[in-house]
Amino acid sequence: MNFDLVSPTTTEDLLRAIDEHRGRRFRFGAGYTDLLLDLEEQQDNELTVINLARLNDPSFTSIVHDGGEMRIGALVTASRIIADRKLQSRYPVLCQAAGQHGSRQIRHTATVGGNLCTASPAGDMACALVALRARCDILPARGDARSLAVSDFFLGVRETDLKEDEVLRRVIIPTDDGEVKTHSDFIKIGKRRSMECAVVSIAYHIESDGDDTMTRAGIAIGSVAPTIKYARSACEYLVGKRLSSLGPSERDEFAAKVVEYASPISDIRASAWYREDVLFNMSKSILENH
Amino acid sequence: MSHDNSSRSGGFGHRLTIAFTINGRGVTREIRPALRLIDLIRDDLGLKGTKPGCLEGECGACTVLVDGDAVNSCLYLAANIDGKSVTTIEGLSAGVDGPGLDPVQRAVVEHGAVQCGFCTSGMIMAIESFKRQCDTDGVVPNRERIKKSLEGNLCRCTGYKKIIDAVQSLFEQVQGADGAS
Amino acid sequence: MKKSLKVIGKPTPKLDGHLRVSGKAVYGHDISLPNMLYGAILRAQYPCAKIKAIDVSKAAKLPGVVCVITADDVDVAHMSHKRDHPVLKKGEVNCIRDEIAAVAASTKEIARKALRLIEVEYEVREGIFDPADALQEDAPGINKYARGDEGKNIAQTFHYEHGDIEEQKAKSTCIVKRRYVLPRVTHCCLETSVVTADYSQSDGRLTLYSSTQVPFLYQRDMARVLKMDPSNIRVVQPVIGGGFGSKLDMYPFEPICALLSMTCGQPVQIAFSREEEFVASPTRQAMVIDLTTGADAEGRFTFREVEITKDNGAYTSWGATTSFVMMQTFSSLYHAPACVFDARAVYTNNPYAGSFRGYGNPQSTFALERNIDLMAEELAMDRAAIRLVNANYKGEKTGQGLEYATCGHKDALDTVIAKSDYTRKKREYKDAPSARYKRAMGFASMLHVAGGAKIYRSDGCGTTVKLDNFGHLIIITGSSEIGQGSETVLAMMACEELGIDMSKIKVINTDTDIKPWDVGVHASRTSFVAGNSLLGAIGRLKDKISPWAARYLKTDIEDLDYDNGEIGCKTSGRSVKIDKVVRELHFQDPNVLCMESYYYEPASDFQDAGYKGNVSGAYAFASQAIEVEVDTYTGQVKVLDVYVGQDVGRVLNPLGLMGQIEGGVVMGMGYALTEELVVAKGQVVNPTFHNYKIPSACDIPEIHFYPIETHDQAGPYGAKGVGEAPLIPTPAAIANAVSNALGVEINALPMTPENVLKAIKDRP
């Protein structure tokens, strides 16, 4: 493995570094849990890694809850997500996803930004963020920041909307501070019970009012399509209904709507039919036992 | 690192200077930018207790503590320990008088949680960090939590049970409580 | 009968545990010799191809490269017990592991880079990846060095029989015939393969720092391949990061490393990456077992007809001889009046198989125990009851000639049936409403050699003990430690016999220049064979010491007691320090050193041409009851509780024993549920821990262990071998449990969630 490294500590330096490397081969490095494996075979001397791990800018490194939104810096690690009390109570699905991310060791270094920018269909925190309808806050080397829904950020397997000279600064989850009851989980199916790359994953965040009527539903599915998908019609199906009054046929109907967003492939980890069947069953399970 | 505000690269083939603490001792080293922490530890510092099991983050044999947190040294850029403190397996008994073992090491031996031992250094470092976190958070983890805390450390010999027992013995106080991740 | 013991039977931590937990134990990867070079091997790009040209000139010119070798540069003999395996391949490649060239360079990176500079021109051929295809009339010969005396593309065949099959068939009320398909799995030792070779050009001696588990056979094999005098080869065994059978054979990388060192005159180390480990280290045999079994109306077993086709891969390793063990299960696990067994190992262009803990037994046990469940079903018998009816018994001499001087089979079964609360749970399962989660229990037993296995001409072990002038004991044993804890058990025995504290006992077992002969670690034999050998040596040592001590204490030898570093007189209570005795013997006339040797050879037989004979000094039996919960939404199997009853003869070190049991069960779970080395058209598809899943801490069940002590006269303190047994019945018991839970037939492994969900979907 061979590359050169620059380690900006301020956003200004970072943007300058990006600018200077325009037109040359460079990659960002955050927690390096994807990048080092990616660069394993990197031999020539032509690549620079712009090391984000040394950045001191809070907009990249902290979790801020600010009235109408939660802002999570791209460099926030999975373990910090898990430990954040506000996220635990307001958006547990993100903590649940982060809690199933790799191992403790991996969680100590893997970042949210890296998880998004890797654009793996099996990204766990990414899946939860899609379910939460989060937005990406993107910084170009020159000019103004732009913002984009996470679900639009993914263009394909390992392909994002980031331009060559852009860096992901943070993700933003819109919030309102009303009292809500949340029903959420991150379901990840693999061969083992831990350290798994999802064969099927579902992140769901459902809010209901005092009457048990669902007021907001966000459901995202992973590893069943080239990108993580937001299951819009399934979400819409739930809003206005009461969770506890859904019968078997409605649960099936709901599951069928989720599956519509899947276009799975067969690979070494699972066959397409398996992913689809399990997606259906697990979608159904979300609404069971209430 | 030579990153005193400088974002400029030193050109290809250049080396970085990093200053860090290893097992309580301050050191300065010149390194290749792409050097992995595990290679710095094993080859450069000659601390062979940290083991290479897979070099892909899956087995945990290479686990060390960086500022107290367990990380896979095979997926950690050596450059990023600049200014930080690294603890390896060799650093554990260092604080103990004489040739003794630290409590985690002792628990692992006494519970028969070591067979071939190749996973053991990493396992112990993971346990150390978990124990510290539990102590900080004031929680006594249950068995499921303990298992989860070991998910990043593969062991092919022991079947994990004795390792879990060893961890549990470290928390021999109030039982049943839960918390920590 | 049982004399009370001081240390034997007490939980004793590992002798060198403190080294292993403090990072001070030196493994193969940690060795670094002055001037050492790093070797790397270029392997085939295709599993079946002609090599038209190899050009190493660019690699040789790379700065830092010291030498590059190919088959043309070396004069070596073929490897493997069938001599069908060239060290470096020439003219053609037959498997994706094939070694074509090797490099030694000053750094790992340069060595790897040099490999990329070697140009190989191939003419790709259509390979043969299914044994059935390899057996076709018109199939080309795969291994041109194969003897072929048993048929084209057949590496080895075994035929065994006893009893009158036709007569037994006539007695059978039910006959079950099934096909079982077992995948390729691999050891996944946490430490990847590594060897360091240090050849001295001045005296022609070669030192190998090797992880072998059979150092003396290794020395001999290496010498034959390199055309050297075996005594010029010294094998030093660093601490080994896992064995499980993978280090029973010598593999090409080892002589290659030696050849590099011989060429350069510098030490050379070759260490596998994890990917290389998956691609280039041996696997458990993939095989298809066709099994027909019968039982009479009372459920008594009548006969077994077995036909096995093993995928040998391109070359033959010891693994091809797993039939030795497999046939025992069919001939002798549960009472079996008649058995006919045929197995053949068939060459293919797949990665070749090797030996793996259990040595074929998990596969045969899987097939047999599945058939037993199916017979119980057909006879409407309880699954536990049918096993009890047929359990092996003490004094049984089986059709194959195995003699069960002791036998805890029925006890083991009774124990797990009772402890698992099977009878009550069985009722509960029946009444459970059809829900998402299904539970059930499955049973399986196993039989395995437990007092060595005479498959080599000698199954013995030598030991030298040296009691020094300060009362410390050094045990120099032929046996090896591969993490299984045998050193500790040996030290415990010495402590027991001589009353010397464990902290004053050292075990030396890592150097063929020093230690006496031993056949190696396999067949769960070490505690048994090395233990008996040690006890023999200690006996001789005591013969020297006791007369002096008795004279000094004015008593009889029978009246002496070795305890606490002293030799005491039981009647008078007087005692003398053991080191004083040693010094007196040493410095008095005639001056005597307290050092003695002993060689132990088990009383077992070398089997006859029909594979009959009492091949082991003792036999282990075990039964497991395993409760599982299957998620019918996902096909995920959760193993809840594993109840293990195992005849261990006598518990020597409970701590070490339980470690073996738990480790074995979890390894068996991996085989049952998640592990498979996927090979497509000869290429390994999942050579990473990311895609080859071994169990993690979160997957493990509760394991309840009940040792059955049968006190076998032949074993040290009555103990039997234990190492392999715990893994053997586990996959079978899990498959039985899953089949019962779902009302399906699981006749193949692994039971991945996908395979289980498929079984549910295909349920009639």
Ligand SMILES: Cc1cc2nc3c(=O)[nH]c(=O)nc-3n(C[C@H](O)[C@H](O)[C@H](O)COP(=O)(O)OP(=O)(O)OC[C@H]3O[C@@H](n4cnc5c(N)ncnc54)[C@H](O)[C@@H]3O)c2cc1C
């Ligand atoms: C053993 C193991 C287990 C894993 N388990 C899981 C799992 O359970 N679930 C899961 O989802 N993933 C898993 N992963 C993958 C990986 O950990 C995650 O994708 C992680 O979130 C990546 O973050 P990072 O900080 O390590 O990214 P890096 O490796 O540093 O970077 C990843 C990619 O994103 C780019 N990048 C990083 N930050 C930015 C930024 N701010 N702006 C622009 N580009 C950026 C990099 O250039 C690179 O291409 C696992 C990986 C390993 C090795």
Ligand code: FES
């Ligand atoms: S060597 Fe780092 S996780 Fe395996």
Ligand code: FES
């Ligand atoms: S003790 Fe051997 S891998 Fe854990």
